[in-house]
Amino acid sequence: MDWVIEAEALTKKFEDLVAVDGISFRIAQGECFGFLGPNGAGKTTAIRMIQCVSPVTSGKLTVLGMDVGGRQREIKALLGVCPQEDNLDPDFTAWKNLLVYARYFGIRREEAEKRAKDLLEFMQLTEKKDVEIPKLSGGMKRRLVIARALMNDPKLLILDEPTTGLDPQARHLIWDKVRELRKRGVTVLITTHYMDEAQQLCERLVIMEKGRILVEGVPADLISRSVGSGVVEVLSPTDGMDAWLRKGEWIYEKAGDRAYLYTDDNRSLRERILREFPAANVIIRDATLEDVFLKLTGRGLRD
């Protein structure tokens, strides 16, 4: 097996803060792998070690078969990175941004122009070619950053929260493009705190919190393994109802004025509840990664 990334007990400390705490994972050639987790989980820190801009505190990290300690220029030449914060060059137009970036990789002018043209078209930005960066919308900037990340035809594309802060149309466009890239065989590493995004795009993912990996797996497996396939939500249960709900063979959780019951057979559980409490306000739905995540990390507010 050709691993694109191999991390073993990877750790990053900032003075007394452990931002990444001994995580181990492997990403295979051609897969879309997700880092999922709330703000501050350590996703960006892990990515910055992978892209060789932040030194590893301890542990082992190999990217495309090369150790990040020694062969940084070679590794960086093969990566495409869309950073969490847009850092397009505000002094240039969209077009010039791509050409200047290509120069950092030593790509010849004609080749760079050809790629820039193709990538602007691919990201649906052709008519924005001559627009200066401050005049682009958030979604356009994000797409341009992705186009820029593809200029060197990377072996691994890293997307750090590619759709945070975008409207639904812009998000869906980016998802479509990531899927297209996947079909072409590009390996993708994506971070997000949107569960639906991870469920949409990732074949395999890890859920991180406080620098640690809580679980790893295929989204559907993770869901059935940790919460079952279905959810029953009971709105504003009475005390008596609540006591009864707590005692079942399902998984019970309470958040705010809502009880969450996890079970594979949510239809028959709803009927049982309604037989017991005809006045209960009950909703059923499929379980999502969000349920897994909230079950693992608790529903309390963080920060």
Next chain:
Amino acid sequence: MSVLSNISRRSWAVWQRNKDVFFFTWKTNFLPPFLEPILYLLAMGFGFGMLIQELPPPWDQYTYAEFLGPGLIAISAMYGAFFECTYGSFVRMHYQKTFDAIVATPLTIEDVIAGEILWGATKSFINASIVALVVAAFGLLSFPSFLLVIPITFLAGLAFGALAMIFTALVPNIDSFNYPFFLLITPMFLFSGTFFPLEILPEGVQAVALALPLTHTTIVMRDFGLGLFGWMDLLSLLYLTVLTLVAFYAAVWMMRRRLVS
């Protein structure tokens, strides 16, 4: 040594980036270095200079405008790189995140800083060469020896650019640049033999002035501009070269410390 081994030819891509931005707005960029020396020459050289009967030796055979001209070239060489590698580099580093974008490519942070300093020196070269041509056009320089002034503008630019980058590695925010400008650049501007000969200063003050980089830049500019050559010029060139090497090394090292965590 990792500071030096992390610098490569790829630095030129950083230099090219800054050059491209500069030539996008070239009209506004070329006008100040062209007009400023004319204003200074008219007001100080020919206006204020009228009040000066005779300069003290060894400058007694020169008019005040002839004395002042090379000083203006040296000042321009200092400001070009110092502005670029303080305010310019800080904006790119801190506000525009240009450095972050570049280090995600095969360039190292050392490449970026080297490219920035080279670009700063280029700004000195462009600005101060224009000043030199303007001063020459007023007939105040000796031909052809003043052509030697042109490469010196680049050397001085390297020294002042590297020095500026040390401050850029240290300041917490952009307003803090007031300190090096107020405490270092402005005093140099006034007391480095630019506007009056150092010989008229008390000896103790002369010794302080001789420690300043602009003093040595001015010495070389004036001697080469007026067609005089002496031992002092070699010493001054040596001073600028050593300063460049030491400050460059320190700047690159300090920038890695600031930016890589």
